Amino acid sequence: MAYVVTDGCIRCKYMDCVSVCPVDCFYAGENMLVINPDECIDCGVCEPECPAEAILPDTDPRAAEWVALNADYAAKWPNIAEKGEAPADADEWKGKEGKLALLDPAPATH
Template sequence: MTYVVMDNCIKCKYTDCVEVCPVDCFYEGENYLVIHPDECIDCGVCEPECPAEAIKPDTEPGLESWIKLNAEYAEVWPNITVKKDPLPDAKKWDGVENKLKDLSPNPGTGD
C-alpha cells in the first residue's frame, strides 16, 4: 500500500502533509502536490494532516488514474519538505469537484 493525492488538492495545495512526512516523498507542482509511490513507506501520517482531505490510501477503489498521475509527476517535479502557504484561493477551491482539468503540469518551486 501507498498513499495518493487526489483532485481536491488541485488549486488548494495545502502543504501541512509535507512537514510530517518522515521520508520526504512529496513533490510539488504549480497548483498540486503528489506522493512518490516508490518512496512512500505507508505510515499514513500525512492523511489526517490534509485540510482538504485530498490524501487517500491506494487501496480504495477507483484510484488507478490518480496513482498513475502521482507517479508520473513525482519523477519530474521538485521535492518539497517544508510547509508553505496554501494557494491564495485555496478556501474557494476546497471541495470543488472534478478539478483535474485545472491541474497545471508545471513544476512548483520545491523547497
C-alpha cells in the first residue's frame, strides 16, 4: 500500500508534504508532485499536511486513477526532499476540481 497525489495538487504544489516525508518519496513536475509507490512506506504523515487535500491512500476508491500516474511520473521527474516555494497563484487553484487537463508533464526545473 502507498499514498498517491491527485489532481488537487495541480497548479497548487504547496509542498508541505515533502518536509514531513521520512523516506523522500516525492517527485516534482512543473506544476504537481507525485509519490513513488515503490518508495512510500505508507506512514501517512503527508496526507494531513497537504493544504490542497490532494493526497490519498491508494486503497481509497478516489485514488484508483492516480496510482499509475504517480508511478509513471515518479520514474521521469526529479526527486524532491525539501519544501520549495508554492506557485504565487496556488491559493487561486486550491479546491478546484477536474485539473488533470492542466497537468504539465515536464519535470520541475526549479
